[in-house]
Amino acid sequence: MRELNAIQVGDHHYQVDMRGWVCPYPKYAVEGLVRKFDRGRLDLLVDCPSATEDVPKVVKAMGCSVTEINQIGGGEWQIVIMK
Amino acid sequence: MNQVPFRKRAWPLWVGAIALAAANVGMFAFMRAIGVFPQMSMWGAQVYNLLGVKVDAPFTIYPLTPLLLDVHSMINFGIVLGVAAAALLSEEFKLRKEHWTGYVAALAGGALMGFGTVIMPPCNVGGFYSATMALSLSGPLTVLGLLPGAYLGGLLMKWQTQRAVAALDFNAMPKGEPVRARSSSAQPLIGAAVSAVLLAAAGYYASAGLTKHAGLLLFGALFGVIFQRSRLCFTSAFREILISGNGTLMKWVLVSIALGTIGFALLKANGYQPMHFVLPVGVHTVVGAFIFGVGMSLAGGCGIGVLWRSAEGYTRAWVALLAGMMTAGSWVLIYGKHVGEGWLYGKPVSLAQYGGYVGGTAIVFLFLAAFYGFILFVEARKRERA
Numbered sequence: 001m002r003e004l005n006a007i008q009v010g011d012h013h014y015q016v017d018m019r020g021w022v023c024p025y026p027k028y029a030v031e032g033l034v035r036k037f038d039r040g041r042l043d044l045l046v047d048c049p050s051a052t053e054d055v056p057k058v059v060k061a062m063g064c065s066v067t068e069i070n071q072i073g074g075g076e077w078q079i080v081i082m083k
Numbered sequence: 084m085n086q087v088p089f090r091k092r093a094w095p096l097w098v099g100a101i102a103l104a105a106a107n108v109g110m111f112a113f114m115r116a117i118g119v120f121p122q123m124s125m126w127g128a129q130v131y132n133l134l135g136v137k138v139d140a141p142f143t144i145y146p147l148t149p150l151l152l153d154v155h156s157m158i159n160f161g162i163v164l165g166v167a168a169a170a171l172l173s174e175e176f177k178l179r180k181e182h183w184t185g186y187v188a189a190l191a192g193g194a195l196m197g198f199g200t201v202i203m204p205p206c207n208v209g210g211f212y213s214a215t216m217a218l219s220l221s222g223p224l225t226v227l228g229l230l231p232g233a234y235l236g237g238l239l240m241k242w243q244t245q246r247a248v249a250a251l252d253f254n255a256m257p258k259g260e261p262v263r264a265r266s267s268s269a270q271p272l273i274g275a276a277v278s279a280v281l282l283a284a285a286g287y288y289a290s291a292g293l294t295k296h297a298g299l300l301l302f303g304a305l306f307g308v309i310f311q312r313s314r315l316c317f318t319s320a321f322r323e324i325l326i327s328g329n330g331t332l333m334k335w336v337l338v339s340i341a342l343g344t345i346g347f348a349l350l351k352a353n354g355y356q357p358m359h360f361v362l363p364v365g366v367h368t369v370v371g372a373f374i375f376g377v378g379m380s381l382a383g384g385c386g387i388g389v390l391w392r393s394a395e396g397y398t399r400a401w402v403a404l405l406a407g408m409m410t411a412g413s414w415v416l417i418y419g420k421h422v423g424e425g426w427l428y429g430k431p432v433s434l435a436q437y438g439g440y441v442g443g444t445a446i447v448f449l450f451l452a453a454f455y456g457f458i459l460f461v462e463a464r465k466r467e468r469a
Contacts, residue, residue: 019179022392025244045262074265074268075395
């Protein structure tokens with residue numbers, strides 16, 4: 001089974017690395033991820049361009065917010081989700 | 084939010100939809116409409132012949148031809164170069180490796196698309212988008228297969244994602260250092276170089292008297308840029324209607340088809356290539372479209388989608404592309420005849436048979452309105468449940 005690579009960066013601050021997961025995987029995953037973590041900050045790392053548009057839409061529809069989308073390399077982004 | 088420079092900003096969907104329709108009408112007026120898989124199935128047949136297995140290309144109008152001399156393949160090469168240039172200029176290129184399960188999915192998805200393209204025929208963009216514009220009865224019918232097929236493929240992907248998310252435990256995560264942003268890349272420079280190669284290749288063909296080759300190469304690149312910048316993904320358009328209850332992409336695709344249909348009908352009504360992209364129609368249309376639909380979801384893109392992602396550096400798309408062309412390229416060995424011949428295929432039917440080009444266009448618009456209405460219904464149901 002394919003597993004998600006995730007770490008705790010700090011207090012209520014997590015990073016889930018979905019680089020290597022093509023679209024639409026990040027969009028499908030974020031709903032469950034946002035539901036699962038209680039509160040704080042979740043950095044979702046993605047490398048498919050569409051995720052930078054799709055993921056924020058799903059997050060907003062769930063009543064949470066995307067505060068930053070940072071390009072961290074060629075074809076790689078960090079989406080900062082706050083709950 | 085950080086200010087994003089223009090070259091990195093995605094184009095609005097409406098811009099992509101209008102540009103795509105204009106490009107398709109323009110390329111039809113120049114020579115032919117968009118469609119990429121029949122050429123790739125010819126590439127597959129070429130590989131078999133190189134390996135010593137004698138097999139004819141599955142589509143008779145795309146005969147075995149050296150790739151760099153094949154006028155239709157220019158569209159594919161143009162798409163690859165156009166996408167690569169656009170992705171590099173916007174710093175979205177990356178050599179993306181996959182988990183082994185992704186390569187298995189790509190292999191299966193590519194093979195299904197390969198079979199789908201010769202049974203339907205041809206691919207999602209050619210068989211649905213261009214064929215509907217061209218007033219082929221087969222075009223609207225492909226939806227009956229592509230929609231459930233893409234849904235099934237999407238369900239598999241969603242199930243895989245949900246399992247991975249379920250296995251995460253936020254209370255027992257290892258501690259680690261966050262990923263840091265890397266400094267600026269050389270991608271825009273390489274993108275400029277790819278653009279120069281594209282223009283030089285088009286210039287070379289034109290100077291050799293092969294103006295159709297040069298033209299289709301440039302049109303292909305235009306399509307590549309439009310797809311890459313507007314992210315108008317047809318696979319996503321079909322898949323997300325039923326998976327997410329979101330039909331935004333498909334609604335813009337339908338608007339694009341409506342605009343293009345007017346252009347195609349005007350050209351055809353004036354006697355220009357009246358049977359262009361009018362394709363065989365029958366049960367095979369729906370069956371082939373279903374197989375293709377499942378395949379494109381698993382592969383992560385339809386024919387154009389895998390060309391596009393290949394040029395963005397997705398190795399999963401490379402596998403799908405190879406699997407698709409090798410499967411479709413073997414069709415004459417498997418079936419014994421070409422696409423469109425024999426018991427499997429019906430006859431091509433033009434909607435212009437029903438009330439001329441005005442009547443045919445009206446039928447296409449009725450279909451588009453019905454499909455649009457269906458999407459609105461699905462979206463309303465989704466909102467009710469939320």
